[in-house]
Amino acid sequence: MFGEFTPETEHQHLQLLGFLKPELLGGEFTHLEFPCRAQPKELGQRMLYRDQNMTAYKKIQLEDLRFPLFCGEGKKARVMATIGVTRGLGDHNLNVCRSTLPIKPFLSCFPEVRVYDLTQYEHCPDDVLVLGTDGLWDVTNDCEVAATVDRVLSAYEPNDPSRFTALAQALVLGPRGTPRDHGWHLPNNKLGSGDDISVFVIPLGGPGSYS
Secondary structure, rough: OOOOOOOOOHHHHHHHHHHHHHHHHHEEEEEEEEOOOOOOHHHEEEEEEOOOOOOEEEEHHHHHHHOOEEEHHHHHEEEEOOEEOOOOOOOOOOOOOOOOOOOOHHOOOOOOOOOOOOHOOOOOOOEEEEEEEEHOOOOOOOHHHHHHHHHHHHHOOOOOOHHHHHHHHHHHHHHHEEEEEOOEEOOOOOEEOOOOOOEEEEEOOOOOOOO
16 A cells, blocks of 8 residues: 555645745644644733644744645544545645635645555466546555455356456445444444545456466
């Protein structure tokens, strides 16, 4: 599973960019991170904050009342209250919700690329490459995906090409969960993925034999 580019994992990069180029914040956001959003009644009071370099205390000023550059935790974290990732290969005209302030400067346009040389390894019929969108990885880790691969492929003959379609379907339907009293839930009772889920299963070995 490739590294994630989320507001939480990239918060130092976001804060540094907001510090170096405050004009990108449009007077609407602050690059400083407080334990909770500062309120007008707290003007002049000392509050703990974090920036790109350190954690310290400061007196709350008017500009500290602006909306935080990133807010929320985990999968619910958002950049400029709009988007939950910090890497985007499109979205050239993406603006902050109900604003003309562009988000693009805070999105990395450089993809993460890894090269896997097929000629350097031997592969069996059950070796596959799974490519999935964040709807899959939001609720499923790579070990759970590997377990699903083993379970589904072992139920079919090695020469049956439909086994890979069945695996892709299982990887799409599993993270969605099953309907219960209050929403869709996984077997561990956690909420299923509410995001779009697309999965590619790419066989690496020849059917029925080692390659």
